Amino acid sequence: MDKETLMLTVAVLGGTGKEGKGLAYRWAKAGYKILIGSRTPEKAVSTAAEIIEMMDGSGSVVGMSNPEAAEQADIVVLTVPYSAHRDTLEAIKDVMKGKLFVDVTVPLVPPKVSKVQMPPAGSAAQEAKELLGEGVEIVASFQNVSHEHLLGEASVDCDVLVTGTSKNARHEVLKLVEAAGLIGWDAGPIENSVVVEGLTSVLIYINKQYGSTHSGIRITGADNK
Amino acid sequence: MDKETLMLTVAVLGGTGKEGKGLAYRWAKAGYKILIGSRTPEKAVSTAAEIIEMMDGSGSVVGMSNPEAAEQADIVVLTVPYSAHRDTLEAIKDVMKGKLFVDVTVPLVPPKVSKVQMPPAGSAAQEAKELLGEGVEIVASFQNVSHEHLLGEASVDCDVLVTGTSKNARHEVLKLVEAAGLIGWDAGPIENSVVVEGLTSVLIYINKQYGSTHSGIRITGADNK
Numbered sequence: 001m002d003k004e005t006l007m008l009t010v011a012v013l014g015g016t017g018k019e020g021k022g023l024a025y026r027w028a029k030a031g032y033k034i035l036i037g038s039r040t041p042e043k044a045v046s047t048a049a050e051i052i053e054m055m056d057g058s059g060s061v062v063g064m065s066n067p068e069a070a071e072q073a074d075i076v077v078l079t080v081p082y083s084a085h086r087d088t089l090e091a092i093k094d095v096m097k098g099k100l101f102v103d104v105t106v107p108l109v110p111p112k113v114s115k116v117q118m119p120p121a122g123s124a125a126q127e128a129k130e131l132l133g134e135g136v137e138i139v140a141s142f143q144n145v146s147h148e149h150l151l152g153e154a155s156v157d158c159d160v161l162v163t164g165t166s167k168n169a170r171h172e173v174l175k176l177v178e179a180a181g182l183i184g185w186d187a188g189p190i191e192n193s194v195v196v197e198g199l200t201s202v203l204i205y206i207n208k209q210y211g212s213t214h215s216g217i218r219i220t221g222a223d224n225k
Numbered sequence: 226m227d228k229e230t231l232m233l234t235v236a237v238l239g240g241t242g243k244e245g246k247g248l249a250y251r252w253a254k255a256g257y258k259i260l261i262g263s264r265t266p267e268k269a270v271s272t273a274a275e276i277i278e279m280m281d282g283s284g285s286v287v288g289m290s291n292p293e294a295a296e297q298a299d300i301v302v303l304t305v306p307y308s309a310h311r312d313t314l315e316a317i318k319d320v321m322k323g324k325l326f327v328d329v330t331v332p333l334v335p336p337k338v339s340k341v342q343m344p345p346a347g348s349a350a351q352e353a354k355e356l357l358g359e360g361v362e363i364v365a366s367f368q369n370v371s372h373e374h375l376l377g378e379a380s381v382d383c384d385v386l387v388t389g390t391s392k393n394a395r396h397e398v399l400k401l402v403e404a405a406g407l408i409g410w411d412a413g414p415i416e417n418s419v420v421v422e423g424l425t426s427v428l429i430y431i432n433k434q435y436g437s438t439h440s441g442i443r444i445t446g447a448d449n450k
Contacts, residue, residue, distance in 0.1 A: 116417045146446075157445040161427065188430035192341045195423035202386065202420050203444075205413035212447035219428075220382045221371075222437035 010176070011073035013037040013066045013080065013088060016047045019104060020079035022150025023142065023180060025051050028059040030179035035062055037069030039084075044069075054151075071095040075172070077102040078128070079142075082109075085124055089131045097135045100169055102176070103128045103193075104142045106200040114205035116198040125193040129165065139164030139173045140193035143200050145182065146214035158216025161187035161196045185219055235401070236298035238262040238291045238305065238313060241272045244329060245304035247375025248367065248405060250276050253284040255404035260287055262294030264309075269294075279376075296320040300397070302327040303353070304367075307334075310349055314356045322360045325394055327401070328353050328418075329367045331425040339430035341423040350418040354390065364389030364398045365418035368425050370407065371439035383441025386412035386421045410444055 012024045015036035028034045028051055036051075038044035044063030051061045070076045070092040076099055080088050085105050105124040109117040121127035125140035132138065141162045149156040160177045162184055164170045170186045177184030187196065199217065206215045237249045240261035253259045253276055261276075263269035269288030276286045295301045295317040301324055305313050310330050330349040334342040346352035350365035357363065366387045374381040385402045387409050389395045395411050402409030412421065424442065431440045 115414050116419055118419070163427075185431055186434050187427045188434075189340050192423065192427050192430065194341055194343070195420055195427050198417065198420035198423070202388075202412045202417050205417065206410055206444060206447050209411050209413075210447045210449055215447040216445045218443045218445050219431060220441045220443050222431055222435045222440040224435055 009033040009073045011035040011069035011076045016043045018147035022147045026180035033060040035069035037066035041065045075100045079104045082107045116201045123193040137169035160184045163187045163192040234258040234298045236260040236294035236301045241268045243372035247372045251405035258285040260294035262291035266290045300325045304329045307332045325362045341426045348418040362394035385409040388417040
């Protein structure tokens, strides 16, 4: 763990949900300072306490409101359901300038969650880019990883594709992927986020069709080292 | 090989290209009757002769124009570059009623082929659906498989995702996937084709970024048997 990583603060908005909590737990274990954000700050405080308990009392994990967490963080990770995507972005956009925003949102449209249905912007991440405006780097990632895997210690049988507005931003998030014990790939510009977000619907379809619970993907024929 | 499969005729339009030739070769070996289609029928005839030579003189492979091949086939597979997609569809649409159409086209927009850039219809396959109209089943598949692999005998380290307008149509194409010696997955409705087509740009990006030549994907955590 280098000093730079130890000093970075990561806000996980919607961090009381299963996916957010799993990511927060893995990053806290890796030494990042974690701020759990929620629309209900008391819930964020109690999730932070649960994560610290899972780590036997160690780690830096604090709960607060979404805008407070975003304001104090270097990297802001959004893990809310798509129905809360726009409202959460509106609530934090004034404090986002100069920060790195990581969108984990999948634009699922119930009840047909196994059918790809992207918003007019092209993807949730591109919608975030429109809403947050200039001066914020946007990365889309972690959409395909099953939350059941993240809260355990086992290795996760799913690679993580990282798309985003700049190579520097993607590389910063690839460090988060590695810190979470996952295998990551720079998957190109933010326009490619439609593939990664949409892949979640494909995997949900495969789960239903083949009776699995957490299908994933691996990249073959390349070496990410 | 059951009798039904032996009786099916598959047209491979653009079958003189590397991808089409590779698929035609694998299906001919599996016992399908193959019609190679091309805008230049002489080229189709010579490609058909090459494939028969690769099979030591066995197999049923005949070359002709694209519309002739489409008319005589049960299943019509399109493997042309995206720049020829619309014109080829216009040339065959009058003979397509009641047939199964398999779109292998990836809507790459040079020079930025590693960036996903879908047409207004949502994907090349959805564009084909609009152009071919009612009464034609549309399936999108085989976009991610490197042609170098298909002309060899080795196993291919890339799974094939099959999306399409009906489960029956997808299952018919899953038989073609298996006949080509590949592992296939029913990946859901035609709207999901954006993921599979777009994944080609992601894999091209990964190839450039990590110095590989034919990256692919595997589905994990599920069993397709």
